[in-house]
Amino acid sequence: MTQTSMDIITIRKDFPILEREVNGQPLVYLDNAATSQTPRQVINTIVDYYERYNANIHRGVHSLSQEATDAYEIARKKIQEHFNIGHSHEVIFTSGTTHSINLVATGFTSFLKKGDEVLVSAMEHHSNIVPWQMLCERTGATLKVIPMNLEGELVMEEYHQLLSEKTKLVFCNHVSNALGTINPIQEIIDAAHKVGAAVLIDGAQAAAHIQADLKALDVDFYTVSAHKMCGPTGVGILYGKEEWLKKLPPYQGGGEMIAEVTFEKTTYADLPHKFEAGTPNICGGIAFGAALDYINSIGMNAIAQYEDELVQYATEQLLTIEGLRIYGTAKRKTSVISFNIDGIHPYDIGTILDKLGIAVRTGHHCAQPIMDFYQIPGTVRASFSFYNTKEEVDKLVEGVKRARNMLL
CATH class of the missing domain: 3.90.1150.10 (Aspartate Aminotransferase, domain 1)
Known part of the structure; x- marks a missing residue:
């Protein structure tokens, strides 16, 4: 080409x-691996939001709120379609990949115990290492590392040997931010599932370069940051299988993520709102959708x-x-x-x-x-x-x- x-x-x-x-x-x-640049089409979307329909979403009955809500939820559908996700409520808006990973790591605190094992690859970004170390400290689980070789590739034979019935979670980036390596995530996911482990793939570096089909991958969690994909900073998504998102407790408490609140008890909203406490980055989410439109036009x-x-x-x-x-x-x-x-x-x-x-x-x-x-x-x-x-x-x-x- x-x-x-x-x-x-x-x-x-x-x-x-x-x-x-x-x-x-x-x-x-x-320096595109740190953040990509933003095209006029996305910049114009941001300006249009603040000039014409800046309002809070979901609960307002006035026209501006309804317009903002519609645009935000349309962006969620665009993300669903781009990554071939089964349901739009499996798309959780976050502030980015780091937020997404911490959401999952915090949620799994109640699922792990001493003697359980979690695996992480040797070529991870700190944001896909530190939250799992913190999780292991909270639960007594053991963190094990999938080694890499001098070429910057994971030693997959070692990975398969590390897997056991003790393995509960596996974490790996789709693409290494430091080396550019594309990891064999399908093999990683399939092998983990055979021992009953869940898998989180950090897609921050991959999403701008590789079309990830999350339904075909059968991955449990996948994370993305908009600013790597011609979008704004401060917004991203966590994809999670519905079955996992229903089991995980909320990461934060506040407005929007509730069904009913009394001083005696609070019940939580349905997905995706259960994990989207407070006023979100509304403009950022809408602009993320515009960035996907731009990338897909190419x-x-x-x-x-x-x-x-x-x-x-x-x-x-x-x-x-x-x-x-x-x-x-x-x-x-x-x-x-x-x-x-x-x-x-x-x-x-x-x-x-x-x-x-x-x-x-x-x-x-x-x-x-x-x-x-x-x-x-x-x-x-x-x-x-x-x-x-x-x-x-x-x-x-x-x-x-x-x-x-x-x-x-």
Whole structure:
């Protein structure tokens, strides 16, 4: 697939921020794994909400409240359809993936006991490690780790050996934010279910690059953040199977999530409202729906093919630089390249790239166990989206060469 077949020039015009300069240089934005940029179509949706029908939802009888409620629930349906979810009430709006994971981790406190085991992969973001550690501390359950190899792939033989009748929960990211590895989540889900364990998949890094069919995956929980998918920050979703969501206790108490309240007893609302206490990020939810409309107008398959071409080109060009090592060389990966240059701290490379208008991420990327595994302080991470170009890759390569020459 070529750049022209997806009309990258036209697509880039949808993103106002790509027109600006940083430090006197045209912006080259390669920090998409941290947050993607927002197209005019989504920005216009946000402006339209606040200019025309800003109101609280669900309980109002006036017209603005009804319009806001309709738009919010339409967005929920869009999310349901995009991820092929069985019921719209299995879509829980949250503030993002971290909130979603903590909701599940808190709910499982009453289900686990000492001697139970939960499994987490070695390549998780901190938000898919710390909540489970806290859960184990509360319950006495044991946390076990699925190891990874030097290529940045999970050692699946070890995973299958770790599974037993003691295993109650399994957690894994769909895609590693630090390495770009696409994990074999179907195999992970199927094997866990055979021993009766539930599975939560962190889809934050995958959702912008891979069309996840949650009904086909048969996963119990799946999490997504809108800001990785051309949407706003502060909103995301937890998908949960209806049977699990009915069993889990509410994560927060307050308005909206109740059926009836007296000083003697409170009963809870039906799904999804049981988990949506308080006034939600109404505009954020509506804008998330608009972001999905935008992405789907381009096409997930077209996006995946183009990004695959882009990351292959970037990999080839970066490896021409003497002393450069890429971390994460899995056979299946998305558009993330984490690298270092021998003898240079990643922060120093990132600082020089910023002076050239090139935005990358440096550090441990909230995946410190991965860095400990490789015995490094961190990496330079360049992460690509469908609005990036091969010309921007060339600028990155030239910038890294310039940084190397300055620092060695």
